[in-house]
Structure formats: C-alpha cells, structure tokens
Amino acid sequence: xxxLNNESCLKMKEKEYHKTIEPLKLKLAExxxxxxxxxxxxxxxxxxxEASGKGAIINEILVTLDxxxxxxxxxxxxxxxxxxxxxxxxxxIPGQGEFHIFDKSWYDLAFQEENxxxxxxxxxxxxxxxxLRSGMLIIKxxxxxxxxxxxxxxxxxxxxxxxxxxxxxxxxxxxxNYKSIIESWEDIIExxxxxxxxxxxxxxxSLYGAKSEIFxxxxxxxxxxxxxxxxxxxxxxxxxxKPYSLDDVDLSKTIDKKEYxxxxxxxQNKISDxxxxxxxxxxxxxxxxxxxxxxxxxxxxxxxxxxxDPRGYDVIPIAAPNDVEKSKHYLWRFWRSFPRYGHVAIxxxxxxxxxxxxxxxKFATKYEWKRAxxxxxxxxxxxxxxxxxxxxFWLQISKEEQLKRFKERENTPSxxxxxxxxxxxxxEKWKDYKEAIEEMISRTSTTSCPWYIVPANDKYxxxxxxxxxxxxxxxxxxxxx
Numbered sequence: 001x002x003x004l005n006n007e008s009c010l011k012m013k014e015k016e017y018h019k020t021i022e023p024l025k026l027k028l029a030e031x032x033x034x035x036x037x038x039x040x041x042x043x044x045x046x047x048x049x050e051a052s053g054k055g056a057i058i059n060e061i062l063v064t065l066d067x068x069x070x071x072x073x074x075x076x077x078x079x080x081x082x083x084x085x086x087x088x089x090x091x092x093i094p095g096q097g098e099f100h101i102f103d104k105s106w107y108d109l110a111f112q113e114e115n116x117x118x119x120x121x122x123x124x125x126x127x128x129x130x131x132l133r134s135g136m137l138i139i140k141x142x143x144x145x146x147x148x149x150x151x152x153x154x155x156x157x158x159x160x161x162x163x164x165x166x167x168x169x170x171x172x173x174x175x176x177n178y179k180s181i182i183e184s185w186e187d188i189i190e191x192x193x194x195x196x197x198x199x200x201x202x203x204x205x206s207l208y209g210a211k212s213e214i215f216x217x218x219x220x221x222x223x224x225x226x227x228x229x230x231x232x233x234x235x236x237x238x239x240x241x242k243p244y245s246l247d248d249v250d251l252s253k254t255i256d257k258k259e260y261x262x263x264x265x266x267x268q269n270k271i272s273d274x275x276x277x278x279x280x281x282x283x284x285x286x287x288x289x290x291x292x293x294x295x296x297x298x299x300x301x302x303x304x305x306x307x308x309d310p311r312g313y314d315v316i317p318i319a320a321p322n323d324v325e326k327s328k329h330y331l332w333r334f335w336r337s338f339p340r341y342g343h344v345a346i347x348x349x350x351x352x353x354x355x356x357x358x359x360x361x362k363f364a365t366k367y368e369w370k371r372a373x374x375x376x377x378x379x380x381x382x383x384x385x386x387x388x389x390x391x392x393f394w395l396q397i398s399k400e401e402q403l404k405r406f407k408e409r410e411n412t413p414s415x416x417x418x419x420x421x422x423x424x425x426x427x428e429k430w431k432d433y434k435e436a437i438e439e440m441i442s443r444t445s446t447t448s449c450p451w452y453i454v455p456a457n458d459k460y461x462x463x464x465x466x467x468x469x470x471x472x473x474x475x476x477x478x479x480x481x
Contacts, residue, residue: 017208024215025064031222032065032099038226039096039327041136044218045105048143049181050171051153053204057143058101060211061218065099075104084284084386085109086123090335093131095327110188117184119385121191126378128197133371134329137225139218141200142189147178149205237443238373244441246434249396251457260460264303267467272307274474275344279312282341283477284388287470288350291395292433293423294405296459297348300395303463304470305346313344318353330354330364330372331379338383350392351376355440360432373443380449390449391473393466394441395456399430 012020035042044061046054058072073092086106094100106127110120128138145153154171157163174181193199200217204210255263278285287304289297305313316337325333331351339345354372358364364372380390397405406427409419426433445451452469456462475481 011206012208012212014208017212020212021060021215024212024219027219028061028064028215028222029066031219031226032069034226035099035137035222036069036097040225041094041096041134042099042222043094043102043131043136043138044100045102045107045138045140046143047104047107047111047141047185048204049145049150050174051150051157051166052143052145053207053210054103054143056207057204057211057214058103061101061215069097070099070101072101072103075102075108084338084383084388085113086127086382086386087335087338090127090332093329093332094136095324095332097327107188107192111184114184117187117191121188123378123382123385124192125194126375126382128192128194130331130371130375130378131329132196133375136329137222138197139200139221140197141202141214141217142185143202143204143210144182144185145204147175150178151175237370238377240442242442244438244445246396246438246453249453249455251396251398251401251455253455253461254458255461255464257460260464263464264467267464267471268303268307270471271304271467272309274471274478275308275312277478278344278474279309279342281478284339284341284383285344285474286339286383286388286390287344287346288352288390288392289346289348289395290350290352290356290393291454291456292397292402293426294402294409294418295395295397295456296462297395299459300393300456300463300466301346301348304467308344312342313346314339315346315348318347318349330368331375334379341387351379352440352444355444356433356436357426359436360429373440377444377446377449380444380446384448389473389477391470392449392451393454393469394437394451395454395462397456399427401457402427 046058048054062070062072071092071094075089075092086109089102089106089109092100092102106120106124110117110124113120131138154167154175157167189199189201200214202210202213289301291297301315305315314337321330321333334347334351337345337347354364354376355369359369383390406419406423409415441451441453452466454462454465
C-alpha cells in the first residue's frame with residue numbers, strides 16, 4: 001500500500017503556525033462545549049511511531065479544552081495478565097458528553113499480536129461499528145515520521161537529561177526495524193480503514209504542520225458530526241434460520257427428591273474439582289442466567305456455587321442501569337464485569353435485557369434493540385475466541401406455575417420481599433415477553449454460544465439440569481469430551 005512511506009508533510013514556520021492555530025483552538029473549545037450539551041461521546045485515537053510527537057500534539061489539544069470535560073488515557077502499560085486483552089480499552093470509552101483521548105489503543109494490541117492481526121482487526125471493526133451506532137464520534141490518527149528524522153530526534157533527546165529516558169532500547173529497535181514496522185502498521189490500517197471510521201495519516205516531519213493539520217481535522221469532523229442528520233443502516237437485524245417456540249419445552253419433567261439430593265452432592269463435588277482445574281489452566285467462565293420472574297434463578301445459582309471456592313467466582317446481579325451506566329454504551333457494564341482468567345462470573349440477568357425488558361417496556365428504541373442481537377453475538381464470539389467458556393440458560397416455567405409461586409411469596413413472610421408490583425406488571429405482558437424471548441433465542445443461539453432452555457416447573461429438576469450442563473461444557477473445553 002505504501003501510505004506510510006510518503007514523507008511529504010505540511011511544512012509550516014512558527015509564526016504561520018500560531019496565526020493558523022489560534023482560531024482552530026477557539027473553535028475546538030466551543031465544539032467541546034456543544035458536544036457536552038448534546039451528550040455526544042467523542043473518542044480520539046492516536047497511534048504512531050516512536051518520536052513522532054504524539055505527546056506534544058496531545059498536550060496542545062489539552063491546553064485548548066476545558067479540563068473538567070476531557071480525559072487522556074495512556075495505554076502504554078503492559079496488558080493485565082488476568083484480563084481479556086480488549087477489556088482495558090473498553091472500560092475507558094467515553095460516556096455521553098465526554099471527550100476521551102486514547103494515547104495508544106486496541107490498535108497497538110493488534111500490532112503487538114503480529115501473528116493474530118487478522119482476527120484482532122475483525123474484532124476491532126465490530127467494536128467500532130457498535131460504538132458508532134450508539135452515537136459515538138471516533139476520530140483516528142496515525143502519526144508517522146521518516147526514519148531519518150526519527151533517528152535525529154533520538155540523538156537530540158539523548159542530549160537532554162529531561163528527555164533521555166524516552167530513548168529506550170525499544171525505540172532504537174523500532175528505528176532499526178523501521179521497514180517491517182511500517183509494513184505491519186500499513187496492514188492494520190488497511191484492514192480497519194472503514195468508510196464511517198477512517199484513518200487520518202499525518203506526517204510529523206514538520207511538527208507545526210502536523211499539529212495544524214490535526215486541529216483542522218478534529219474541528220471539521222466534530223462540526224460535520226454535530227450538523228449531520230442521523231443515518232441508520234438497514235442491515236441491523238441479525239438473521240436466523242428457524243424460529244424457536246417456548247411452547248415446545250416439556251415442563252412436565254421432574255426428579256424425585258431423594259434422587260435429587262443424591263445427584264446434587266455428586267454434581268456439586270464435581271463442579272468444585274473442575275473449578276480448581278479452571279483456575280490452574282487460567283480459563284475464564286461466564287454463566288448467564290435469564291428466565292421468567294420466579295423461575296428459580298437465585299436458588300439455582302446458590303446450588304451451583306455452594307461448594308465452589310468463593311475466591312474464584314463472582315455472582316453479578318443485574319438491575320436497571322445507574323446514571324453512569326446509562327451514559328455509556330449499554331454493553332459497557334458487562335465488559336467491565338468480565339472475569340479474570342481462571343475465574344467464574346455468574347450473571348443473574350444479563351446483557352440480554354436490551355432485547356427483553358428494554359424492548360418490551362420501550363426503554364430502548366426499535367433501532368437500538370434490533371441492532372443489539374448482532375452486537376451481543378459479536379461480544380460473545382470475542383470472549384470465546386479469547387479462550388472463555390460461555391454457558392447461557394433460559395429458565396422456563398408456565399404462566400400457571402408463575403402465578404402459584406407469586407402467591408406463595410406473598411403469603412410467606414420470609415419470601416414476601418421477593419415479589420414486587422413490577423413482577424405483577426411484567427406478568428400482564430406475558431405475551432409480549434414471550435415473543436421477545438423467542439426472538440432472542442432464535443437470533444442469538446449460536447454454535448459457540450448456544451442457549452440451553454431449562455424446564456423449570458420442577459426446581460429440583462432445573463437445578464440438576466443446569467449442573468450437568470455446566471459440567472459437560474467445562475469438560476468439553478478442558479478435555480475435549
């Protein structure tokens with residue numbers, strides 16, 4: 001491609017630079033305020049070569065902005081060994097009205113993982129597509145510098161005691177391997193240079209020219225974004241081959257109490273052993289529970305974790321998002337809760353709330369919940385591709401069984417707290433929820449992350465069913481059986 005071999009740049013002297021930059025700075029400060037008022041999340045990504053001047057460029061932007069409204073995140077530190085590689089970046093995305101600058105990003109991760117560039121770039125494209133569709137503005141810069149000038153800046157920095165620490169063995173290695181590094185970055189840029197989120201390639205051979213060009217681009221991109229009409233793509237709905245029907249679930253399945261107790265002890269001991277093996281082999285597990293109100297999710301989870309080491313798992317109850325979570329991408333709070341390697345995260349309700357309660361109760365627009373099917377399966381695929389086990393359960397009970405359990409809760413002092421007015425309201429919309437559930441299962445039950453539908457009219461049967469399924473999925477991953 002050769003896009004980074006072009007050494008031409010905008011040359012500018014200091015006097016001309018200050019004359020050009022001042023009106024751009026004033027405009028950028030104004031646009032920051034407008035973006036905050038309109039609750040637009042803005043993410044600016046800087047990647048580039050060593051000694052390309054990223055620090056000086058970012059600093060010039062910062063002195064222009066209201067310090068209460070921006071955040072700079074330097075991702076130059078090593079990846080956390082216990083976490084999903086992309087997690088540290090996703091945790092730092094801006095919320096509504098926030099202005100974030102990434103000094104190195106998920107693209108640096110792709111660059112470091114030279115043998116896995118293709119997969120990582122595909123993941124990044126899907127993440128950025130999801131962020132863009134949620135209303136985020138993303139502006140991407142790659143700052144390059146010629147090999148000759150890079151070397152010249154190294155020697156100059158070495159003579160300055162305040163800057164000599166920057167000239168590391170890695171920096172010299174980059175200059176020595178300049179050609180291969182440029183080729184790797186060109187490959188990444190080509191794979192991720194999308195129409196709606198393209199790269200801006202800036203030569204910093206002239207630092208004044210680079211700063212001026214970057215300010216101009218940022219101002220133009222934000223202005224254009226604020227003035228454009230919302231365009232929604234038509235291809236947001238994830239297709240499926242065969243519709244699923246909850247009417248096909250056999251709810252008559254039961255297990256004898258004596259047999260249940262015998263099976264429970266055996267299966268819980270097995271889960272405990274497997275939990276230790278997962279920790280030793282550093283495999284993260286996500287167990288996702290969805291189901292009707294009063295379907296028995298809490299009791300089921302209790303039996304799963306009863307003999308597990310409490311230091312190695314988290315039970316994460318999902319309620320309505322708080323104000324901070326509402327300001328972020330709707331998957332943000334789940335990205336943050338991803339388990340460390342070797343740990344288990346059990347979600348009592350999940351990211352599927354987007355296509356269930358938020359759909360039925362109209363907390364999400366039709367466009368938002370329709371596009372969520374694809375975004376959710378992309379997220380789950382990303383987790384699986386990074387070595388995770390994901391097990392998803394839907395606990396199915398009949399409408400009659402639910403009524404029976406609601407009344408039992410109302411009449412039992414120790415359980416009365418479990419029943420709320422919201423439960424009764426949701427019950428009135430059984431038909432709407434049923435339609436949403438069936439579509440959710442149809443569109444998001446994939447080969448790598450299938451839904452397991454649990455007949456749960458009999459709580460004992462449901463608990464044994466879930467324990468057996470968890471054991472089977474973990475053993476399949478550990479031993480290939």
